[in-house]
Amino acid sequence: HKLSTQIGTTRFLMNFLPPEKRPAAEIPFLQGRLNAAYTILNAHLAGRDWVVGAAPPIADLSLCGYLYYPEPYGFDRADWPQTDAWLDRISALPGWQHPYDLMQRAFTPAT
Numbered sequence: 681h682k683l684s685t686q687i688g689t690t691r692f693l694m695n696f697l698p699p700e701k702r703p704a705a706e707i708p709f710l711q712g713r714l715n716a717a718y719t720i721l722n723a724h725l726a727g728r729d730w731v732v733g734a735a736p737p738i739a740d741l742s743l744c745g746y747l748y749y750p751e752p753y754g755f756d757r758a759d760w761p762q763t764d765a766w767l768d769r770i771s772a773l774p775g776w777q778h779p780y781d782l783m784q785r786a787f788t789p790a791t
Contacts, residue, residue: 682717686710687746691753711754718760725762729769736773744770748779 690710693702721743724731731739747755747767757764770776 682713683721683743684746686714686717687753687755690714691746691749691751694753695751714754718755718763722760722762725766729766731766736770740766740770745779 690707693707693710721731730736731743744767747757747763748771757767771778
Protein backbone atom coordinates (compact mmCIF):
# COMPACT_ATOMS: atom_id res chain seq x y z
CA HIS A 681 0.00 0.00 0.00
CA LYS A 682 1.06 3.57 -0.54
CA LEU A 683 -0.38 5.17 2.57
CA SER A 684 2.08 4.73 5.43
CA THR A 685 5.27 5.78 3.72
CA GLN A 686 3.77 8.75 1.95
CA ILE A 687 1.60 9.93 4.83
CA GLY A 688 4.48 9.60 7.26
CA THR A 689 6.81 11.58 5.01
CA THR A 690 4.23 14.24 4.15
CA ARG A 691 3.12 14.62 7.76
CA PHE A 692 6.72 14.99 8.88
CA LEU A 693 7.58 17.55 6.20
CA MET A 694 4.48 19.63 6.90
CA ASN A 695 4.43 19.52 10.68
CA PHE A 696 7.71 18.57 12.28
CA LEU A 697 10.28 20.22 10.03
CA PRO A 698 10.80 23.95 10.57
CA PRO A 699 9.01 25.93 7.84
CA GLU A 700 12.25 27.26 6.36
CA LYS A 701 13.51 23.70 5.85
CA ARG A 702 10.37 22.30 4.19
CA PRO A 703 10.91 21.26 0.58
CA ALA A 704 8.11 23.18 -1.12
CA ALA A 705 8.00 21.10 -4.32
CA GLU A 706 7.92 17.70 -2.63
CA ILE A 707 4.87 18.32 -0.45
CA PRO A 708 2.37 18.88 -3.30
CA PHE A 709 3.90 15.94 -5.18
CA LEU A 710 3.41 13.62 -2.21
CA GLN A 711 -0.10 14.97 -1.59
CA GLY A 712 -1.00 14.17 -5.20
CA ARG A 713 0.20 10.61 -4.74
CA LEU A 714 -1.72 10.39 -1.47
CA ASN A 715 -4.91 11.61 -3.13
CA ALA A 716 -4.56 8.78 -5.64
CA ALA A 717 -4.13 6.28 -2.79
CA TYR A 718 -7.07 7.76 -0.85
CA THR A 719 -9.21 7.45 -3.99
CA ILE A 720 -8.31 3.77 -4.36
CA LEU A 721 -8.98 3.02 -0.69
CA ASN A 722 -12.26 4.93 -0.64
CA ALA A 723 -13.50 3.17 -3.79
CA HIS A 724 -12.39 -0.21 -2.46
CA LEU A 725 -14.38 0.31 0.74
CA ALA A 726 -17.61 1.11 -1.10
CA GLY A 727 -20.07 -1.64 -0.24
CA ARG A 728 -17.84 -3.39 2.28
CA ASP A 729 -17.00 -2.94 5.93
CA TRP A 730 -13.38 -4.07 5.85
CA VAL A 731 -10.52 -4.04 3.38
CA VAL A 732 -10.46 -7.84 3.22
CA GLY A 733 -13.16 -10.27 4.30
CA ALA A 734 -16.03 -10.06 6.76
CA ALA A 735 -13.98 -9.13 9.83
CA PRO A 736 -11.22 -6.61 10.41
CA PRO A 737 -7.99 -8.33 9.36
CA ILE A 738 -4.46 -7.10 9.88
CA ALA A 739 -4.69 -5.28 6.52
CA ASP A 740 -7.18 -2.80 7.99
CA LEU A 741 -5.02 -2.14 11.03
CA SER A 742 -1.94 -1.79 8.87
CA LEU A 743 -3.59 0.80 6.63
CA CYS A 744 -5.39 2.96 9.16
CA GLY A 745 -2.83 4.19 11.68
CA TYR A 746 -1.68 7.43 10.08
CA LEU A 747 -5.23 8.38 9.09
CA TYR A 748 -6.07 9.13 12.73
CA TYR A 749 -3.36 11.72 13.29
CA PRO A 750 -4.72 15.25 13.70
CA GLU A 751 -1.84 17.21 12.18
CA PRO A 752 -2.55 18.60 8.70
CA TYR A 753 -1.01 16.70 5.83
CA GLY A 754 -3.72 16.89 3.17
CA PHE A 755 -6.25 14.35 4.42
CA ASP A 756 -9.71 15.39 5.53
CA ARG A 757 -11.95 12.48 6.49
CA ALA A 758 -15.03 14.35 5.29
CA ASP A 759 -13.68 14.21 1.72
CA TRP A 760 -13.59 10.40 1.79
CA PRO A 761 -16.95 9.12 3.14
CA GLN A 762 -16.25 5.39 2.72
CA THR A 763 -12.88 5.76 4.43
CA ASP A 764 -14.41 7.92 7.15
CA ALA A 765 -17.04 5.26 7.93
CA TRP A 766 -14.32 2.58 7.89
CA LEU A 767 -12.22 4.56 10.37
CA ASP A 768 -15.28 4.88 12.60
CA ARG A 769 -15.77 1.09 12.46
CA ILE A 770 -12.15 0.50 13.39
CA SER A 771 -12.25 2.96 16.29
CA ALA A 772 -15.41 1.22 17.58
CA LEU A 773 -13.56 -2.12 17.90
CA PRO A 774 -13.03 -3.37 21.46
CA GLY A 775 -9.70 -2.21 22.81
CA TRP A 776 -9.07 0.40 20.10
CA GLN A 777 -7.11 3.43 21.20
CA HIS A 778 -6.00 6.49 19.30
CA PRO A 779 -2.35 6.23 18.21
CA TYR A 780 -1.38 9.16 20.47
CA ASP A 781 -2.93 7.35 23.42
CA LEU A 782 -0.67 4.37 22.76
CA MET A 783 2.61 6.25 22.77
CA GLN A 784 4.19 9.30 24.20
CA ARG A 785 4.47 12.29 21.92
CA ALA A 786 8.16 12.51 21.22
CA PHE A 787 7.82 15.47 18.87
CA THR A 788 5.58 18.45 18.65
CA PRO A 789 4.69 20.17 15.41
CA ALA A 790 6.98 23.00 14.37
CA THR A 791 5.39 26.41 14.23
